[in-house]
Amino acid sequence: MKSLGNVRRSFAPWTDPKSVPYIRFENVTKKFGDFTAVDNLSLDIFEREFFSLLGPSGCGKTTLLRMLAGFEDPSEGDIFLDGQSLKGVAPHNRPVNMMFQSYALFPHMSVEQNIAFGLKQAKMNKAEIEDRVQQMLKLVKLEKFAKRKPHQLSGGQRQRVALARSVAKRPKLLLLDEPLGALDKKLREETQFELMDLQQELGLTFVIVTHDQDEAMTMSDRIAVMDAGVVKQIGTPAEIYEAPDSRYVADFIGSVNIFEGKVKENANGLVKLDSPDGFSEIQAVEDRQFETGQDLFLAIRPEKMNLTRERPTEANAASGEVWEIAYMGDVTNYIVKLDGGKMVRASVVNRKRSVENPIGYDEVIWVSFEPDGGTLLDR
């Protein structure tokens, strides 16, 4: 069976037309004065989904999250949670909790008081609160730090307190605003897996805002890539990565080479492009039909490029000069300047510890890729 990459878990309610979305944004627009932060956006999120809103800063992703939490009201349109309109529902009346980017821990309260804060508001009885706080402390492994104040904790510990506080009330929906932004890389990776486990364990719906594509790719069931207040594409990480439907998405996620070309021939599921970039022609496997003469773009990831000293037999090949080499440990990234002048990225996995006579600077080599390696884009 052929499939686009792997999926994190066999969970895909969005493919079932009968499933009812848990959260529904319906033609939501949000304006701040003249600035349109969110522009006529519609979006469905399903129960128990780990959903990421990914985009550059200012793309409206945080505004979407804040509208779900109730800190902003849509200028137009409506948001439904579990079938109920959220119009006019104050933040404290929503069954939603948020983990803030700054963590927003109460500086005058200890770790356990912070975690208990929401439970006290819910008028739970004392013993129950005590139980739940202990449970949460255990969950985030901060039992020993219960009496500390936030300023006596490290960044990673504060992040855990914020997380514990936001899940303590067992909200059905947890909103996370750049939750791992302040952590260093190693801690961030650890925490990503912890968040995923936690989401599974508690059976929550997570909506997370991030500008970090690795983070979104690692954790999400689906990702919505946003730009300037609109959703560019929604899909599983593999769909977003392997089948972007626009140059924006292809370029935003990971690195990519984009070649331009005019359709020369389009038959038997194969599109042939005339390319000005140094390829005699570009062939791409494609189901869709395009008109002859139409301008198209081919997006292809660096790891799908081959580098050889001899002219390869593959259809898509062009020669060029090695311009830059970056050794990353797991892979080596090359930038090759094609004869036509275009710079192309290629990644080669370092499968052996030592290579005899590796491709070096200024060498003239061949760059090639398979016809099914890239995606044709018309925008």
Place this chain on the structure above:
Amino acid sequence: MNNMFRRLTILIPYIWLLVLFLLPFLIVFRISISILEYGSPPYIPQFEFESWSGFMDKVGMFNLDNYRFLASDALYRNAYISSVVIAFFSTMFTLAIGFPLAYGMARASSSLRPVLLMLVILPFWTSFLIRVYAWIGILKPEGLLNQFLLALGIISEPLTILNTNAAVYIGIVYSYLPFMVLPIYSTLEKLDYSLIEAAQDLGCTPLGAFWKVTIRLALPGILAGCFLVFIPAVGEFVIPDLLGGSQTLMIGKVLWTEFFNNGDWTISSALAMVLLIVLVVPIVLFQNAQAKATEAGK
């Protein structure tokens, strides 16, 4: 070298305190245990170069009679109590007006804030005395306030405000308002608004979040403001003298009368010493509160 420089810089405030606090304090204390005597200066004993036994005799003249007299006379006791009461309520009024002011300033747009801050500080450019005098013009029977209220038809007869305790309250609240606003503003300005959102997110009503987060975190500023108003207000002399009436009893005024009208340096020194003790208690409380706030780390 560096170390010496450091010691020197520490020394400067100590010298300052020694010369401008401890020495005057000791002088006042010495007068307060002396005996009233018509002369110049108007108290004994006076020390000159003389025999050792004569010196000891004079030291033996020091006594606590002035303090006993203060304790025996209800006027002084009432003046202290009345001063503390007036200062306390003035502080509460100042807080009631100052907190919303500071809150509004802290929540104003960041471009507007320096202007608002300037407006709070601006009155300091005019002498305190002149500003209190100006209130006479506003509060007197034919003053601006009465004219205004009469013109609006709210009152039919001029209100008597000047030379009452009400005028003293108005004067103190007006004069000390910036000392309340500034420390509260500085704590509110640092307040991270996402904390309030977090409280609401966790189920607090907006009012609950205001109480549990905003007020709680502004507490060091509120305390600082209250002490900055209360402490000088207890010993306030100019405001009760200019705006208060004959029945306004404040220790500052009593002290002035004893010193300048009655020429009794010994009693007024004793009054000043007791006032200091009355004020040391809240000052120590204030220091403790500050230390605790610093320890809390924010």
